[in-house]
Amino acid sequence: MIAISDETIELSVIEAQPERLDRWLTAHIQKLSRNRIQKLIDWEYVELNGEVCTDKKREVQVGDKISLTIPETKPLDLTPEPIPLDILYEDEHLIVINKPAGLVVHPAPGNMSGTLVNAVLAHCGEQLLGIGGVQRPGIVHRLDQNTTGAIVVAKTDLAHQDLQAQMKAKTARREYLGVVYGLPPQESGTVDAPVGRHPADRKKQAIVPEEKGGRHAVTHWQVEERLGNFTLCRFRLETGRTHQIRVHCAHIGHPIVGDPTYGSGRSVGVNLPGQALHAERLELRHPATGETVVAIAPLPAHFLKLLDVLRKRS
Missing domain, CATH: 3.30.2350.10 (Pseudouridine synthase)
Incomplete structure (x- = not known):
């Protein structure tokens, strides 16, 4: 049974063999390709039984209620702007x-x-x-x-x-530097916890079980320098979920300094524009030549000032 409006398609599963969500939707919505449906799932435009579902492999069951929203496809008028680039x-x-x-x-x-x-x-x-x-x-x-x-x-x-x-x-390698509150007891570790839309605040992410729409997320971390009651850490992403490092750090009790959304709110005596998190290193294979490209981004002034202040304190 399907009801279609201008922007949303509501579906009820009245009979089904065990089948992935993306495949079931493809079979029941003829005007959308499977690739398009997978992207709508990834972009959080699909709800299963009233909750956002970003797991395209989730099996649908008889009685499930599915809502799929098709966003506006009207092209945007993008204006080039001469903003300086580093x-x-x-x-x-x-x-x-x-x-x-x-x-x-x-x-x-x-x-x-x-x-x-x-x-x-x-x-x-x-x-x-x-x-x-x-x-x-x-x-x-x-x-x-x-x-x-x-x-x-x-x-x-x-x-x-x-x-x-x-x-x-996961062949492209991304490494970040971040300053966190507190002192992790180990020198390195891994956070393996699914990340998804916060159940109460749609502007935030949270640790959400995969069966409730969370997506597999893995962050590897290593201590670079201990700075009194703060720590400079290096992070390597195995996955790339929205706010992943910030959510994982808060989850293990060491939020990123200056993070207005997931941080502690404590002042560190430095005027920061936001979270002290910097994508320092990007390594990838050149798509045309196959050669390795490594880009190193120097730390911004506010990050260097934060490190200087914390080093003097410690």
């Missing part, structure tokens, strides 16, 4: 940028200008239009607004597809 690497296939704090990666409703995409469009010109979708041309991965550091943007469709495949296969 370029770490560039050729005709890709560009790696050291993103500053406060710079949003791509336009979204309510924030249609002043983004990294607007800046890259001005820098690269018409070459980027249409790559990876109108709203996010060339974007392979994201950094939170106030997380600084290395981010790669593809200039061609070939590069975009190859780099996304590297992210999915």
Whole structure:
């Protein structure tokens, strides 16, 4: 039984053999491809029994209620803007940028200008239009607004597809530096805890069981320097969920310093623009030549000042 409105499709499972959510939806919604449905699931546009479900492998059961929202597909009028870029690497296939704090990666409703995409469009010109979708041309991965550091943007469709495949296969290596509250008892460790939409606050992420929509998330961490009651840590992402490092750090009792969403709110005596988290190192295979590209992003001034203050205290 299916009821269709302009934006939402409501479905009831009245009979079914055990079947993955994405395959079931593909069989029952003829106008959407399986790839499109998988993306809508990934982008949190599907609800199962009233809760957001981002697990496309979840088996549907008789009696399940499924709601699928189809977002507006109207192309956006993206305006190139001459915003200065700190370029770490560039050729005709890709560009790696050291993103500053406060710079949003791509336009979204309510924030249609002043983004990294607007800046890259001005820098690269018409070459980027249409790559990876109108709203996010060339974007392979994201950094939170106030997380600084290395981010790669593809200039061609070939590069975009190859780099996304590297992210999915975990062959692209991303390392972050962050200052956390407290002193972890070990020198290194791994946080393996699923991350999903917070059940009460849709602007936040949280540790959510996979059976309730959480997505597999793994963060490896290592102590770089102990600074009194603070610690400089290196993080390596095995997965790339929204706010993953920030949520995992808060989960183990060592939130990122300056994090307005998941942090402790305690002052450290330094004016920070947000969380003290920096994507320092990005390693990937060049999509055209196959050679290894390593980009190192220098720490921003506010991060260096924080380290200086904490070292003097300790």
